[in-house]
Amino acid sequence: MVKYIKTYPERCTGCRECEQVCSLFHWKVVNPYRAGIRIERKGVVEHFQYICSHGVNCSFECMEACKFGAIKKEKGIVFIDHNTCTGCGACTRACPNQAVWLFDGKAYKCDLCMEDGNPKCVEVCSQKALEVVE
Amino acid sequence: MSVMGKALFVDLSNKKTKEEKVEREIYRKFLAGDGLGAYYMNKLLDGKEDPFGPSNVLIVAPGLLVGSSIPTCGKTVFFAKSPLTEGWGEGVFGGSFGLALKQAGYDALIIRGKSREPSYLLIDDGSPEIKSAEHLWSKSTRETADILKKDEGKDFSIACIGLGGENLVRYAIIDCDDRQAGRGGLGAVMGSKKLKAIAVRGTKDIEVTDPEKVLRLTMEWYKKLVESQAYRDDTLYGTGEFLEWMNRERGTFPTRNWREGVFKERKEIDPYYWVPRYSIKNLACIQCVKPCGKAFVIKEGKYRDTKLDGVEYETLFALGGNCGNPSIEAVAKANELCDLYGLDTISTGGCIGFAMDLYENGILTKKDTGGIELKFGNSEAVVKLVELIAKREGIGDVLAEGVKRAAKIIGKGAERYAVHVRGMEPPAYDVRGIKGMALAFMTSPRGACHLRSGAYALELTGKFWKYEGVDRLSSKNKGKEIADMENFMAVYDCLGACKFSRSLFLLDGFSDILEAVIGERYTEDDLLKIGERICNLKHLFNLKCGWKKEDVKLPPKMRIPIPEGASKGSFVSEKEEKEMLLDYFKARGWEEDGKIPREKLEELGIAEFFDH
Numbered sequence: 001m002v003k004y005i006k007t008y009p010e011r012c013t014g015c016r017e018c019e020q021v022c023s024l025f026h027w028k029v030v031n032p033y034r035a036g037i038r039i040e041r042k043g044v045v046e047h048f049q050y051i052c053s054h055g056v057n058c059s060f061e062c063m064e065a066c067k068f069g070a071i072k073k074e075k076g077i078v079f080i081d082h083n084t085c086t087g088c089g090a091c092t093r094a095c096p097n098q099a100v101w102l103f104d105g106k107a108y109k110c111d112l113c114m115e116d117g118n119p120k121c122v123e124v125c126s127q128k129a130l131e132v133v134e
Numbered sequence: 135m136s137v138m139g140k141a142l143f144v145d146l147s148n149k150k151t152k153e154e155k156v157e158r159e160i161y162r163k164f165l166a167g168d169g170l171g172a173y174y175m176n177k178l179l180d181g182k183e184d185p186f187g188p189s190n191v192l193i194v195a196p197g198l199l200v201g202s203s204i205p206t207c208g209k210t211v212f213f214a215k216s217p218l219t220e221g222w223g224e225g226v227f228g229g230s231f232g233l234a235l236k237q238a239g240y241d242a243l244i245i246r247g248k249s250r251e252p253s254y255l256l257i258d259d260g261s262p263e264i265k266s267a268e269h270l271w272s273k274s275t276r277e278t279a280d281i282l283k284k285d286e287g288k289d290f291s292i293a294c295i296g297l298g299g300e301n302l303v304r305y306a307i308i309d310c311d312d313r314q315a316g317r318g319g320l321g322a323v324m325g326s327k328k329l330k331a332i333a334v335r336g337t338k339d340i341e342v343t344d345p346e347k348v349l350r351l352t353m354e355w356y357k358k359l360v361e362s363q364a365y366r367d368d369t370l371y372g373t374g375e376f377l378e379w380m381n382r383e384r385g386t387f388p389t390r391n392w393r394e395g396v397f398k399e400r401k402e403i404d405p406y407y408w409v410p411r412y413s414i415k416n417l418a419c420i421q422c423v424k425p426c427g428k429a430f431v432i433k434e435g436k437y438r439d440t441k442l443d444g445v446e447y448e449t450l451f452a453l454g455g456n457c458g459n460p461s462i463e464a465v466a467k468a469n470e471l472c473d474l475y476g477l478d479t480i481s482t483g484g485c486i487g488f489a490m491d492l493y494e495n496g497i498l499t500k501k502d503t504g505g506i507e508l509k510f511g512n513s514e515a516v517v518k519l520v521e522l523i524a525k526r527e528g529i530g531d532v533l534a535e536g537v538k539r540a541a542k543i544i545g546k547g548a549e550r551y552a553v554h555v556r557g558m559e560p561p562a563y564d565v566r567g568i569k570g571m572a573l574a575f576m577t578s579p580r581g582a583c584h585l586r587s588g589a590y591a592l593e594l595t596g597k598f599w600k601y602e603g604v605d606r607l608s609s610k611n612k613g614k615e616i617a618d619m620e621n622f623m624a625v626y627d628c629l630g631a632c633k634f635s636r637s638l639f640l641l642d643g644f645s646d647i648l649e650a651v652i653g654e655r656y657t658e659d660d661l662l663k664i665g666e667r668i669c670n671l672k673h674l675f676n677l678k679c680g681w682k683k684e685d686v687k688l689p690p691k692m693r694i695p696i697p698e699g700a701s702k703g704s705f706v707s708e709k710e711e712k713e714m715l716l717d718y719f720k721a722r723g724w725e726e727d728g729k730i731p732r733e734k735l736e737e738l739g740i741a742e743f744f745d746h
Contacts (some may be wrong), residue, residue: 013414013417015208020201024352029341029345030202076403103337122357124205126365126423126424127415
């Protein structure tokens with residue numbers, strides 16, 4: 001079972017294809033703001049990858065911060081229930097890894113593509129800057 | 135679907151902006167990107183505009199597949215009347231700007247007029263605003279982008295110019311994410327409008343007709359792309375992978391301002407040498423899984439702290455072989471400076487090589503160069519001249535005009551050493567030994583160019599797409615081949631597809647993709663028709679700008695046989711040149727003087743633009 005997605009910024013090319021496929025898979029549109037992964041370019045050769053570690057590099061601060069129970073955990077996967085999310089932003093402030101963000105009144109983060117268990121971002125990362133850790 | 139249905143017009147003179155609907159019919163005829171540019175350029179300009187005057191336009195249009203997730207299809211095109219060729223100008227680049235513009239709601243941004251003071255254009259999800267750029271003027275491209283991201287938000291995408299554009303260097307570029315709209319001086323057009331930068335943030339959804347199918351096709355093409363030979367070459371060694379082959383096997387690597395076709399001192403500039411030593415990882419255009427860019431870092435020595443996305447094949451030629459410069463560190467430093475000042479590396483290297491040739495032939499002296507020993511192989515002089523050109527200081531002021539104009543200013547027979555077609559300095563294909571490309575240099579709407587036809591691969595290997603057994607040393611039957619390839623490639627620029635994927639997608643690869651993305655199926659023939667329509671529109675634009683058959687000619691050096699190597703003895707005669715051009719006009723259905731008959735434009739559904 002997929003535990004989390006490990007990042008290797010020293011391999012990231014900045015193509016941001018991961019953001020596009022993530023959004024397309026989850027929301028049926030392309031919009032990097034809706035993606036559960038975010039790539040940031042710094043200078044000419046550096047990139048930062050922001051994606052949830054599902055408890056590996058944190059203590060589920062987002063869940064604790066959510067007053068509405070909108071962040072849930074099933075089989076080790078932390079995900080947001082958009083029906084319950086109020087967009088208050090407490091989770092984005094609580095996350096130590098800057099891996100949750102707000103867009104259009106809802107919080108967004110990685111859910112490891114739990115619908116089919118096969119993270120799309122990893123599938124299109126030709127440089128292996130993202131890796132599934134089981 | 136996958137198009138946003140709107141164009142944004144901005145007039146810098148009166149600071150007015152307006153949105154205009156783009157009708158469905160326009161997309162059908164022109165797709166997006168290159169096609170939309172060709173449409174608007176012809177609609178808005180009559181060709182008599184001064185490239186640096188307020189009536190010239192600067193247009194930017196993302197390819198149709200930008201933001202579709204289809205891999206390697208993230209390219210965007212800038213357009214303007216070129217100050218270098220005084221005709222059709224376009225530059226394709228792979229920065230994030232096109233995606234941001236699309237998400238802001240626009241398939242085209244059209245900028246007219248001229249600002250009185252330095253300014254930048256801010257587009258935040260579709261509310262354009264013209265702001266003062268006094269604090270950005272004279273800043274480098276990277277500094278400009280950093281400041282704007284700090285002031286406006288780090289998720290803004292920035293297209294901007296450097297000192298080169300501000301100083302109207304006729305081959306200044308527009309930069310976005312260290313990716314450049316490189317050719318023809320579009321950055322100088324931006325500079326003439328006193329427009330330092332365009333900052334765009336867009337958060338709108340990009341919709342596709344069949345999301346499941348688009349995702350499936352994305353995964354399928356991902357696999358095809360990463361399993362290809364092109365993937366291995368590009369990701370391991372970048373676009374310069376075949377540099378050694380071009381030297382040894384073909385002898386068509388232009389060297390020392392096109393004196394030779396083999397650069398003997400090429401050891402360091404060969405990516406097989408420098409990638410393992412200087413590249414810390416690969417870099418890519420947006421939406422590309424086949425990264426050909428290299429994160430080039432010099433850690434110590436004279437040029438320590440040099441960092442760039444490169445060095446591209448064309449730059450290895452222009453700032454390397456063409457200047458006889460054997461030092462990869464000097465090439466990389468000069469490349470970085472070109473990026474920071476905002477200069478086209480190909481034209482910059484073309485101009486420096488030209489000046490070195492003049493110096494060695496006694497036409498320029500130390501008096502002219504300000505004491506610089508401007509001999510071929512002087513690596514430090516290459517780096518120094520980039521700075522002089524950007525600042526328009528000393529000899530740099532003359533070279534900033536491009537070789538065609540510089541030769542006129544210098545006189546004393548300098549024209550014989552000026553290598554250009556219609557004012558554009560050519561890329562790294564010694565066409566004396568690649569005759570189809572000699573024709574392509576002449577017929578490209580933006581002057582000597584390898585990418586409008588992309589026929590170099592076909593010519594050099596003998597086969598591509600529906601062509602087989604093509605002989606690069608023969609000038610026969612090149613007209614239809616080049617016209618076909620130009621039509622083919624125009625489709626790529628409409629879609630935003632990378633030309634380094636052309637052997638994989640070809641054209642029929644896009645049938646399924648377009649059906650899933652925009653809900654309409656196009657056959658190869660449909661797409662070629664669109665390509666033909668666009669190529670005709672670009673030529674029509676040139677005709678309006680005063681294009682004459684007499685001006686379309688190869689530089690004098692193409693008459694001198696290649697002195698050694700695999701293409702030894704090959705050259706292009708005047709007779710061959712004329713025959714190829716006529717053959718091309720015939721293949722295009724144009725008249726013998728290169729004009730387009732009205733019937734042709736009617737057949738293509740663009741007779742509304744007829745005016746000659």
